[in-house]
Amino acid sequence: MALKMFDALLPYFGGKRKLCPVIFGLISKHIPRENWQSSVFVDAFLGSAAVSLYAKVQGFRVIANDIAERSVIAGKALLENSDTRLTDEDVYKLFLANQENKHLIEKAFCPDVFTRRHAIFLDNAFANAKRPLDQYLLLKFSFRLRPFSKYSSPNAFNRPFEEGRFDEIKPTYTKHIQDNLASILDILKIEKARVNAGVFSNGFRNEVHKRDVFDFLREVNGNVLYLDPPYAGTLAYENEYRVLDVILGDDKAKSRFSSEGGMKFLEEVLSEADKFPLWVISFGNAGGKNDLNKLVEMVSRFRKCATREFMYRHCEAMATEKHKEQCREWLVIGWK
Ligand SMILES: C[S@@+](CC[C@H](N)C(=O)[O-])C[C@H]1O[C@@H](n2cnc3c(N)ncnc32)[C@H](O)[C@@H]1O
Structure with a gap:
């Protein structure tokens, strides 16, 4: 079940x-x-x-x-x-420009792990995410982008994807192409609902x-x-x-x-x-x-x-x- x-x-x-x-x-x-x-x-x-x-x-x-x-x-x-459940406002706040942004993902992991669009978002969003719940939403988001939850597959997926060479990507990656093309906000909202499904009290x-x-x-x-x-x-x-x-x-x-x-x-x-x-x-x-x-x-x-x-x-x-x-x-x- x-x-x-x-x-x-x-x-x-x-x-x-x-x-x-x-x-x-x-x-x-x-x-x-x-x-x-x-x-x-x-x-x-x-x-x-x-x-x-x-x-x-x-x-x-x-x-x-x-x-x-x-x-x-x-x-x-x-x-x-x-x-504490994630709200839409929590999600929107992740997009606010943050001066503490160190652009680490963009510098170190783009395009081999994240596309530039996602790296730019994630660098800024992690600077905004102060609570574990917000950081967790970003972890859920990043796992959703990563083919088979694997944090490397540059030649099989990331580079051809970033360069628009979609016909060189195997059909097993179709879902990941869709997720990587989807709007960041849409994915965050889906993952927000999924995280909230795991928040409950057992009285302790x-x-x-x-x-x-x-x-x-x-x-x-x-x-x-x-x-x-x-x-x-x-x-x-x-x-x-x-x-x-x-x-x-x-x-x-x-x-x-x-x-x-x-x-x-x-x-x-x-x-x-x-x-x-x-x-x-x-x-x-x-x-x-x-x-x-x-x-x-x-x-x-x-x-x-x-x-x-x-x-x-x-x-x-x-x-x-x-x-x-x-x-x-x-x-x-x-x-x-
Ligand atoms: C097999 S996973 C646990 C999986 C978990 N039961 C589940 O259902 O997801 C093992 C975990 O041990 C952690 N780990 C590795 N070395 C450790 C150590 N010395 N002390 C505590 N945790 C450690 C790893 O970070 C990893 O998350």
């Missing part, structure tokens, strides 16, 4: 919106649903905020964290925020932190700990979304969790997480590089656990058929 609130999310790679019913079905076997409103859901790697938003609507108080500003903005707009003050996972876990407590780290040996968020991170003044080195041996950092996280009664861990096989048995062995060193394995299609539009066939997604639930 497609939930309207999920329209509010960024199409972030590794997002778990489709797995939410399974994740919370597993949780219900350990914490009865009638107790969810008195329980705290801790999401240590927030990403798009899909799982935390689902937890919020299910009645958990949510405490979430991510090291990246792009995710923290999502969390502040959708988790901490319970009642939900929190979003911006810390390295180890510092975060030391500071917070909760009933369920959800861990969805970058999968060892796969694409790094800091590379894929570097353009966004630079725009947000948050450029950083590749996360250690994305490195080939990144699974050992997950083990370190688990060793710091004994205080959380229930663990739910998402992990993937990275097209065959990671081994479910090793993950189970690792979790079993700390507590009892059960697993579920799924075929899960990441990066649908970009991965090869062979890669898609090999991709497995795992859920491990650990209890004392």
Whole structure:
């Protein structure tokens, strides 16, 4: 079932919106649903905020964290925020000329990532966007322009598009040609309605932190700990979304969790997480590089656990058929 609130999310790679019913079905076997409103859901790697938003609507108080500003903005707009919705006036204000405009996108990412028209708008609009909710609308806008949510494809799309060589762009990009030709205001209004669909109250003050996972876990407590780290040996968020991170003044080195041996950092996280009664861990096989048995062995060193394995299609539009066939997604639930 497609939930309207999920329209509010960024199409972030590794997002778990489709797995939410399974994740919370597993949780219900350990914490009865009638107790969810008195329980705290801790999401240590927030990403798009899909799982935390689902937890919020299910009645958990949510405490979430991510090291990246792009995710923290999502969390502040959708988790901490319970009642402020974007208005048409908020959208119009983004167009007011701003003296603090540094023209960064125009200088650094035009035309390879954004067309000149969009770069000029975004540079000025980001200077105007002071609240996370406004910044989030601009992130939603920019994802809408980017083919397959990928922040680079200069030869396949951007350069031919900017130079009007439309017949050289593959038909798979037709939607993106339409979006890139549409009026900026029309797209903002569509995305405004989608963001607003994710703003609601669950009666709690939900929190979003911006810390390295180890510092975060030391500071917070909760009933369920959800861990969805970058999968060892796969694409790094800091590379894929570097353009966004630079725009947000948050450029950083590749996360250690994305490195080939990144699974050992997950083990370190688990060793710091004994205080959380229930663990739910998402992990993937990275097209065959990671081994479910090793993950189970690792979790079993700390507590009892059960697993579920799924075929899960990441990066649908970009991965090869062979890669898609090999991709497995795992859920491990650990209890004392
Ligand atoms: C697989 S994604 C989470 C996806 C999320 N569950 C969803 O449904 O969208 C992993 C996230 O971990 C974050 N991250 C990477 N290294 C981190 C660290 N050391 N501490 C906290 N967050 C980190 C990344 O920025 C990324 O957003």
